[in-house]
Every structure is written in C-alpha cells, then in structure tokens.
Amino acid sequence: MKLPHEFVKKMNALLQEEAPRFFATYEEEKANGLRFNPLKIDRDAFLSLAPFTLSPVPFCPTGFYYDAAEQPGKHPYHAAGLYYIQEPSAMFVAETLQPKPGEKVLDLCAAPGGKTTQLAAMMENSGFLLANEIHPKRVKALSENIERFGITNALVTNETPEKLATRFAGYFDKILVDAPCSGEGMFRKDEEAIQYWSEEHVHQCAVKQRHILDCAYEMLKEGGILVYSTCTFSPEENEQTIEAFLQKYDDLELITIEKIARIQSGKPEWTKTKIGEIEKTARLWPHYLKGEGHFVAKVKKTSTSPTWKGKSAMANVSKQSLRDYRTFEKAVLKTEITKTIYAFQQHLFALPDDCPNFDGLKVVRAGLHLGELKKQRFEPNHALALALQTKDVLHSIDLQSNSAECSKYLRGETLATNHDRGWVMITVDGYPIGWGKEVKGTVKNFYPKGLRI
Numbered sequence: 001m002k003l004p005h006e007f008v009k010k011m012n013a014l015l016q017e018e019a020p021r022f023f024a025t026y027e028e029e030k031a032n033g034l035r036f037n038p039l040k041i042d043r044d045a046f047l048s049l050a051p052f053t054l055s056p057v058p059f060c061p062t063g064f065y066y067d068a069a070e071q072p073g074k075h076p077y078h079a080a081g082l083y084y085i086q087e088p089s090a091m092f093v094a095e096t097l098q099p100k101p102g103e104k105v106l107d108l109c110a111a112p113g114g115k116t117t118q119l120a121a122m123m124e125n126s127g128f129l130l131a132n133e134i135h136p137k138r139v140k141a142l143s144e145n146i147e148r149f150g151i152t153n154a155l156v157t158n159e160t161p162e163k164l165a166t167r168f169a170g171y172f173d174k175i176l177v178d179a180p181c182s183g184e185g186m187f188r189k190d191e192e193a194i195q196y197w198s199e200e201h202v203h204q205c206a207v208k209q210r211h212i213l214d215c216a217y218e219m220l221k222e223g224g225i226l227v228y229s230t231c232t233f234s235p236e237e238n239e240q241t242i243e244a245f246l247q248k249y250d251d252l253e254l255i256t257i258e259k260i261a262r263i264q265s266g267k268p269e270w271t272k273t274k275i276g277e278i279e280k281t282a283r284l285w286p287h288y289l290k291g292e293g294h295f296v297a298k299v300k301k302t303s304t305s306p307t308w309k310g311k312s313a314m315a316n317v318s319k320q321s322l323r324d325y326r327t328f329e330k331a332v333l334k335t336e337i338t339k340t341i342y343a344f345q346q347h348l349f350a351l352p353d354d355c356p357n358f359d360g361l362k363v364v365r366a367g368l369h370l371g372e373l374k375k376q377r378f379e380p381n382h383a384l385a386l387a388l389q390t391k392d393v394l395h396s397i398d399l400q401s402n403s404a405e406c407s408k409y410l411r412g413e414t415l416a417t418n419h420d421r422g423w424v425m426i427t428v429d430g431y432p433i434g435w436g437k438e439v440k441g442t443v444k445n446f447y448p449k450g451l452r453i
C-alpha cells in the first residue's frame, strides 16, 4: 500500500519506536466486523442461526469478527436486518455514549448509520433519536439502514448542524459527533481516503470539527453527555480538537473512558498545552487491537442550559386516512399502532415518542413509515414489515434462507401458493423480509425495486 510520504514522516515522528509495529499493520489483512440486531434477535438465537465463523469483538457485546470470504452482506439475513456490517473499532463509539431507553439522543453526523443503528438498538426503540446527515445522497443510505434495522424512534433529517442548533438548544440528553475527518485510520479499509489526504485537508477537517462541536454544545442540556469520535490519527483532529473545546467552554468536564481490551489513552504530549487529563480519552490503534484507527472522547456539560421551548409534533392525519389505515390494520395485523400518526401527503408515519415539531426541517423519515394511501386503499411500506415480528401479522409465508423461493422473492418475482389472503408478510427462517399480496394463489412481490438482487 502506497501511503502519503508526509503522513509516513508525521507518524514516524509521533510514534517513534512504536512506528514500525504501526506500519507493519498495513501489510496485514483488515479485520471485518458485524453487529447483530438485538431489536430483532437475541445473542444465542443469532449465534445458532448465523452460518458464519464468528468471534466476539471484546469491546462491543453485540459485535463479532467474521471471515471476509463468507460475505454476510449478501445473505438474506442481512436484508432482514439481523445484523449490520461495521468496522470493529467503530463499534466502540456508541458503547461509549451508552444511550438508554426513553432518552433524547442526537447523532449529528450519522450516515451511513453504523452508529445510529447501534444507538437505536441500545435505546430499544424507545425515546427520541434524531439522526442527521448533511449530505443529501448519504442521507438516503442512512434512512435505508434505519429501515432495515427496524428502527421506529428516529427522525431522519438532512440539515446543517447550525440549523439544528437554532431549533434544539438545550434539548438533548446525549449527543454523538462522529465527525467528518481526514480518515487516516481507514487507509486499509478504503484506499480512496489515501488520495484525499494532505496536511491541508487535516487542517480543514480540524476547523470543521470545532465548528460542529460548537453546534453540538448548544444542543446539550445540563448534565448532558457528548461523545466525539474520528477515524483518524492526527492529533490536530483528536487531542487538539478536544483541548480547544475544553478551553472554549468552562462548563465541560472530560469523562474517563475505561480502557478495556488493549484500547489506549489519548496522548497529553500531543496537545498544545500538554493537558494531562487528555489521558481520559481513548485511542484504538491497529497495532494494539483487531480493528482500524479511532479516537473517542466523552464530555459532560455541567452548567445550566436554556430550557428547550419548542413544541411537540402533533397528529395531522385526516379522519378518512386514519380510517383507511385502521381498516388495513384490522385485516392484516394482530397488533395496533398506538403512536401519533402523521401524514406527509398520502404517506403515513407513526412518530417516535415525544417527537418535537419538525416544521421547516428537511425530514427524510419520521419514525415508522407505515405506508401510503392509494385511492383509499392502504398499501403497507417495506419499513412496516421490517419493524414487525411474524407474530404481529395474521398471515405470513416463510421461506428458507437457502431456498430458490427466497432468491426468487429477493429478485422481485411472484410466488405461487394455494391461498387468497391479501397482504401477507414474507419471512426468511421466521424473520420478516418484506410484503407480498396474495390473490388467487399468486403472491405479487412488494420487495422494493431498489433492494432487489
């Protein structure tokens, strides 16, 4: 691998006698990771079902290393949202924030959603999660991953941090800033990151990160916790960014991150003012553990913030639309959606609990996308299938994951049956994967066109 000359020089100077061990990792295979989805399956069931060679990631209870040749991203269980493919070191970030059910949580730089899906799983779909991504293309991938994971408590927005800061001052219990960075820690995973690297880019990223942190600070409530992370090694984007953050706001307290499984401390000698407490931050190094490079810091806001004065989102669905939805619900489901139902034109969504008013924000998904009203008939959305369990529907058709029928369904083909039951949930080895509509022995395929294989 051809690393930038200036990067090599800088890392040699920073790491000194450790440098040869660090550079040797570029000759090794990168580690591959996946995280099972506790919203859909528990650990034991996952381990007995998953046809992969798995070994635990020591710093993430839902994380496992897998063998790349097994390609779990192509298995139907991936389409069913039973796991998320994620670089192992990245799994430590959400573990550090540890959101709880019922909290108000912001993931400010969220796409493609590795950490969002982990945060939502920890929140057990309860409370409010704002998953934001500034980039319009990347926000689509975020929204799709949220759907696949069966997440129902997230509002997905495509906004700038500044715009959100004007709306949500003092609102959040917990905030994750997984910042855009120079990506030095991803050179093994993503060789494109090498092309973008320059000292100037490192500097630009550091400026951007400080600005994003200012916005995040505004949105934190008193006692609120903020986790900052990057996947880069440069002190300018890590220790020095946190140093500047602590210097700017005297009501921030740096919290010690427990260093388990060969995770290292941040380096006081890499700060400008040599602040000893930077040791409380964490560094994940490829020459210490199985994973790429990451930096993680955790701070608490200790002073009072202005109390958030916004309003909650209100139901706006018309009586007729609600009746049409309830007609579908009675005919197809064994469960009732009790959350606030919100209409974006013909599309109905079940909002997260305590969802704040989102007028004027670019909303990509508002909680659970139930479906669309088409000529007074309700058509369920793919997201609804992925958020439900087989026991929640009256009729389902189970396909074996390794069967030709399963491949047919994922390709968008019709299935043949002997029934005429209308909407049926299609499951793979018992786990929902989409909808079909059964009419006189033929099941029309409602697996989304964009996801077909």
Ligand SMILES: C[S@@+](CC[C@H](N)C(=O)[O-])C[C@H]1O[C@@H](n2cnc3c(N)ncnc32)[C@H](O)[C@@H]1O
Binding pocket: 090, 108, 109, 110, 111, 112, 113, 114, 115, 116, 133, 134, 135, 138, 160, 161, 178, 179, 180, 181, 208, 212
């Ligand atoms: C490290 S990635 C996030 C990865 C994500 N948290 C995950 O786990 O899948 C950083 C994200 O920040 C976004 N970003 C870039 N510039 C930004 C800015 N000025 N403000 C907020 N986010 C920005 C990028 O588009 C990118 O998606």
